Amino acid sequence: MADILTMLATGADGYAEPAALGLDSYQWVALAMSVLIAVFVWKKVPGMITGGLDSRIAEIRTQLDEAKALRAEAEALRAEYAAKIAASEKDAEAMLAGAREEADAILARAEADSDLMVTRRQRMAEDKIAAAERAAVAEVKARAVTAAAAASRKLISERHDSTADRKLADEVIASL
16 A cells, blocks of 8 residues: 555656645746846836846937938938939030130131231242342343453454554543
């Protein structure tokens, strides 16, 4: 009979659950959890947890507000730089147009200067040709004068002798 009582006390598998003060193990676990929860409530642990969570939530909200402000600032800077880029593009177009106009003006001035230079050089060439013609005519005249003087000297020396010279000199003196 002792075996049956031992079996009944220990259970069907032969293992006995510890029990103290008439409470089984699951009752002790429930009692310990109740005491733990009571201590947590007494020490205001849930308030500390919610306070910690609330402060973390406030911190996150502050960070989100800062992020929103930074985003707004970044968008404002982006808009400002977009406007600056647009203005720079307009300035670049204006500078390009001015450079084209200046290049056209320089080209027109160069064409006018080249036309003037061609006219001036043509005039200088014509002047050189005219001067060469005058020099050639003067040289031909000088040679003609030299030839005429030589021919007249020869004719005078052949046709005029000293008596003819006296007669000519007397006529010249008489005419004075």
